[in-house]
Amino acid sequence: xxxxxxxxxxxxxxxxxxxxxxxxxxxxxxxxxDAILQKHNLPISLxxxxxxxxxxxxxxxxxxxxxxLRGEKDEYMRNLVVESILWGLSAVLVSDxxxxxxxxxxxxxxxxxxxxxxxxLTASFSLECKLWGNQ
Amino acid sequence: xxxxxxxxxxxxxxxxxxxxxxxxxSRQSVNAIETGKFDPSLPLAFRLARLFETTIEAIFSDESxxxxxxxxx
Numbered sequence: 001x002x003x004x005x006x007x008x009x010x011x012x013x014x015x016x017x018x019x020x021x022x023x024x025x026x027x028x029x030x031x032x033x034d035a036i037l038q039k040h041n042l043p044i045s046l047x048x049x050x051x052x053x054x055x056x057x058x059x060x061x062x063x064x065x066x067x068x069l070r071g072e073k074d075e076y077m078r079n080l081v082v083e084s085i086l087w088g089l090s091a092v093l094v095s096d097x098x099x100x101x102x103x104x105x106x107x108x109x110x111x112x113x114x115x116x117x118x119x120x121l122t123a124s125f126s127l128e129c130k131l132w133g134n135q
Numbered sequence: 136x137x138x139x140x141x142x143x144x145x146x147x148x149x150x151x152x153x154x155x156x157x158x159x160x161s162r163q164s165v166n167a168i169e170t171g172k173f174d175p176s177l178p179l180a181f182r183l184a185r186l187f188e189t190t191i192e193a194i195f196s197d198e199s200x201x202x203x204x205x206x207x208x
Contacts, residue, residue, distance in 0.1 A: 009161065073159060074159075074161050075179060076167050076168075134166055134167050
């Protein structure tokens with residue numbers, strides 16, 4: 001979302017930075033937990049613990065987005081962000097449906113992280129396009 | 136919905152950024168309203184009316200009517 005960042009207000013830029021940091025933490029944590037699970041044969045209770053740990057930043061990201069939407073005074077921007085989030089979620093649903101059929105043949109792709117990547121990329125791209133289309 | 140925002144803005148020699156700053160919204164919002172891509176909420180419409188010292192009907196009109204209705208003062 002660098003392209004249109006200069007057009008955003010201080011509040012929007014600050015919120016975006018916080019959300020980006022949280023998403024970075026989510027991706028890093030997922031990769032780290034994936035590596036731990038592959039290297040060590042952990043007991044099931046610890047696996048549940050790691051699973052909960054992996055979703056914590058996702059929940060935090062959702063809470064941050066909700067806080068941003070509540071605080072956003074610019075209703076047009078709020079609309080754009082909500083539409084972009086919907087595009088992101090739609091892309092996740094579509095890609096998940098698709099990959100559920102081809103997953104056994106795509107062992108090299110880290111499927112665990114794919115949903116978040118698809119969501120971030122689609123939502124960002126959608127917001128970028130909408131802002132660019134309304135210069 | 137049609138609107139006279141561009142005309143009212145031009146009369147005051149304001150840029151989109153000037154109007155956006157006065158309304159405390161983004162310039163994109165002003166552009167979206169002007170081009171009819173986005174219909175503002177009632178609170179924002181009231182803010183616009185107050186800023187231009189007129190009524191909402193004088194700024195916005197339904198697509199079916201040709202010109203915005205200016206009520207008698």
